[in-house]
Amino acid sequence: MISVSETLRANQLSGKGSLVGYYPAGFPNVHDSIEALVAMAENGCDVLEIGVPYSDPVMDGLVIQQATELARDNGFGLKDLFHVVREVRSRVQTPLLVMTYWNPVLAYGIERFADDLVDSGAQGLITPDLVPDEAADWIEISKQKNLDRVFLVAPSSSDDRVRDNSDVSQGFVYSVSTMGITGERANLDALARNLVQRVRTLSDQLTCVGVGISTPEQVREVNQYADGAIVGTAFVKAYQADGLAGLVAKTKDLASGLG
């Protein structure tokens, strides 16, 4: 199975660039979320981020909050997460990362979570509220099991932190485009370009840009300087508006921004 970093690197070399798509497991229910993720992979997403619905998503805007709240209301549990991963993995070759706040992993047990990631066919974790400073156990376990670990860098991060967070990541490091939570933005900050430049200068790590991207033009623009564009809210909104057909159309639309 091709890894996240190999995928990003190959797409960058070919000049295509990468579209990284986020979608929450269990939204609007477990079965339909599997269909949604498969459709995203089949229609142009190069890497999938499978989100874990969580009670206190401090990094997420209202659209994703409402979607994940619905998933939880419909009974989503962690056993469903690994079921979703396994089903998606059985149908597409696209690299899969799980994006989760930290407490569900802690409650499940870090090692057990890691084993189940491997077992179900996911490549690793994106951890929005876990900084490397607090991640010694996860870093060690993910190294043992060769799982990707994607940490964040932000425009406010010091050079030391940009370097350290990038170096300790595997797969890529997540460049937060703007100071804010997930959701669409009309204009991507020049902050994103500067941040990616700092990652490039301070580390060899690949980096994808997320938060605020919702148009093919933004996907194209980001791929001119970064290794991939991460989109979440726009996919969830498309599904909310027009179901699977809307999601497919949005995926094709955004993928048209790739080279």
Added chain:
Amino acid sequence: MTTKLSEQQGPYFGAYGGRFVPEPLIKALDELDATYQQARADQSFIDELAELHRTYTGRPSIITEAKRFAEHVGDVRIFLKREDLNHTGSHKINNVMGQALLAKRMGKKRIIAETGAGQHGVASATAAAYFGLDCVVYMGEVDTERQALNVARMKLLGAEVVPVTTGSRTLKDAINEALRDWVANVDSTHYLLGTVAGPHPFPTMVRDFHSVIGNEARAQMIELIGGLPDAVAACVGGGSNAIGIFHAFLDDSDVQLWGFEAAGDGIETPFHAATLSKGVPGVLHGARSYMLQDEDGQTKESHSISAGLDYPGVGPEHSWLKDLGRANYHGVTDSEAMNAMRLLSQTEGIIPAIETAHALAGLKHLATKLSANASILVNLSGRGDKDMETAGRYFGLIGDK
């Protein structure tokens, strides 16, 4: 162990504490920590805060012995540390004035705050008015309804009150929303967190700003009874007033420390907020601490008649003190608290906040653990004016709406 318990400075209290936050907030936490470290070593800051407390907050707060109330509790003497007499009506102002001074030092013109009962929101709105800062207070929609009077107070003071309609629509969700605002506006904005929870440096810093309660009370008790009390008691939600009064006594091993949590309908039911009694360690709102969660790590909703204690987490220092056995935590039900509220009102002429009433109700349990004629120091953390609608309905004083 050579380090005194009272000298723990974070970011960790044993296995608890830390900074479990999104990367964009790290710089703000570093900046706040650096500013605070500088300020606490700066005599001019210490003097300025002390002067504010003397001329604005109304410190030192007095101690009142509750003799008639004590007759209903047991063979004990009960001393009330009267934080209810502070400006704005609770202990919350101690921390708020300190953090507002820090916001000024950092050049931040806007403060945001979360509030449950509204006491911290009112104190924050007050400080914003006093220092000329913009203020936005996030408050769960459920709480804006049960604490409508405090919403009006905040608005009159010039603050914007934003009802939070996601999740359980209480304090937990107000904190989430404040954190989201902070991530987006961190350059201009200081998040004036109101309790000893959250990421470092908040648990340490907020504790330090409230430690004035215990420092005053310790000296006052020595003067009053010629020694230390046998026990110190407080209610615990996030845990700020409890840490504030406990801190001066942490290394006095003869002094028992008792925190009383909200047991709602009873800790044997699912409807409570007894985090330390019934929770397990996990990560919530930036720190590792005891919390109420299900097996998937999803935060459970808490339940309490008291908006200020209706929180499924608790400050990390309390988790540490619990594990060490240095402090004891015990649940008090809604009805026990309401009865204590009425009892103090009718025996002493002091109407306590419903939060505070949990500590008062717990004294009956505590008295059974103490020898005859023992002295108990209680943090009377807030006054009950804001709770008149809840109390009026509970006791049938004003009829149904």
